[in-house]
Amino acid sequence: MQFNRKELTNETLVHFYKSLLLPRMIEEKMLVLLRQGKISKWFSGIGQEAIAVGAALALEQDEWIMPLHRNLGVFTGRNMPLHKLFMQWQGSQEGYSKGRERSFHFGSREHHICGMISHLGPQLAIADGVALAHKLRRENKVALAFTGEGGTSEGDFHEALNTAAVWDLPVIFVIENNGYGLSTPVSEQYRCENLVERAKGYGMEGIKIDGNNILSVYDTIKGVRDYCLEKQKPYLIECATFRMRGHEEASGTKYVPAYLFEVWEMKDPVKKFEEFLLAEAVLDEEQLVIIRQDIKEYIETELSIGFNTAPVVADTEQELDDIYALPEAASRQSTKVIDHSQPLSDSGLPTSELRFIDAIKAGLHQSMTQHANLILMGQDIAEYGGAFKITEGFVQEFGKERVRNTPLCESAIVGSALGLSLEGFKSMMEMQFADFVTVGFNQIVNNLAKIHYRWGQPADVVIRMPAGGGVGAGPFHSQSNEAWFAHIPGLKVVYPSTPIDAKGLLIAAINDPNPVMYFEHKALYRSVSGPVPDAYYEIEIGKARVVQEGVDISIITYGSGVHWATEYANTHTYISFHILDLRTLLPLDYAAIRNAVARTGKVLILHEDTLTGGIGGELAAWIGEHCFDLLDAPVMRCASLDTPVPFSIELENNFLAKARLDEYIRKLINY
16 A cells, blocks of 8 residues: 655644544444443444545535445544534434434534435435535535445436536545445446446546545545536545445354455555554654554543433424424515415405416416525426426526426435535425326435434425326326325425415425425316415415315315315205315314314315325324214215226226215215
């Protein structure tokens, strides 16, 4: 191993050595604590510390790093208090994630570290979003994301690299190739000779280096950083290294040939650097002993503080409160909130007659004007104006930096939206069809939804979801998949049925600092019109709307179901219907639901989604548990068939819940 110090001073080399030795000695201590049962799990990075340490040394302190579970050197390199790290690792509520996350599954805005999720690959796209934020602000900063050689097999790796290349983002992607993904060797992971060869396929430069040489890692990343800033392009670095312990301690290392440990022991990053420093007379043996003793004492001191913590006490109210980020007081005061329980004519606001689709466009346009930091992303949304032309004309007014066509890679764009949020941007991503969300599902339910609960970082992202059937589009362009997301704590799910709500709920979603799934029914786009205030206003998320009051049957519904119920009520005036439009599916307006039950004692839940697993099951269960004494009949659910959405109009009409609405109402009225 050849070390090239270049212009580095002795003082700098000693600093590098201490930075390299600290995580090694912490890890050695953690293995002792693991055997003593004082921590529950540990993912060791012994043998590959030079990569994390070199990266942290090469970047500026305010440049975001997306580390993985073997990158302790990133956390220590950012000077995070060691005692608080010890608190984190033992699951203390005084740690960085209040006891909600393990080991390195956390982040810190203060230290510009974004914690990993177990799925590994999604971290890469977050770096894209951070780099995009720097690019938009014309800042000379990069973002750096780690992955292992196993992670390069995930779709997120390819999507993130492609997006970074297409958008010319200053991102550094670092592959830590230690030869094994848990127990799977590289021979069963990929067929290219070197992973860095993949860089060319995405139109970026790349290099493979010795990941155990701290000076090579530092010098390479320092130079690559300069390249990324000057060229405004991404770069791929493959670091060859080896993991001297198991994937985690319980898994052992029996699957690794013994000779490999002998080979890599001779390349130990700490030992080899020590030998270099001794040979260069930068340090002597006595100084090495002193440095080790100082670090040992530091670790023991911090450990005594870190393990002197109060027992974990579960506070249910606090746990629930931390699911969502609170909006800033200023934003709440600057936006008019319309009370939809009062007639619109009483508001005194000028209105225009708008179609559903035009109301969405108006809300999006006013939000772009209101928030200079709002970025729109989606397939074909720029010059083409989107599949449904909602953003038509936006690119001419707001420019291609803020109205961004994306590659066909939903996962990477959701991840990029989260990265933008780390840097204080708002973003709206348009799924071309709600059906296509499946390929971005992991980012939404595991990254966006959980990040605030995990370490207090808001995900200020709206995902627009053109959903629903009734337009003969078949099984991959017609699904009603809102129930998938109503199950996920941390998300908000809204589903307007009228133009006034479409505009107001979209503005509210964009103003909300939490991730919002905004469902818009395609069949309503050009078939429904109504008065919409010209003003910039919100409809409060989490509040249902009474469409009409009645005393015979309560229909609880949303989206297209509101129009089916209203149409039925208008043609069956001998029945007095109480119709409740939920508007928000997460969080639900339980007070309005209870009131609807109390009004009639007979409840029909109507939705376009299929019956099994639909939101109606949750509503029926809640009503049965909390409103049983108010019921005069069983709660009934009218939903679409438990089949994919068929293409033929005749088959689709039979599929939709509307086909069975009369049957269920007759059952209820005659009960």
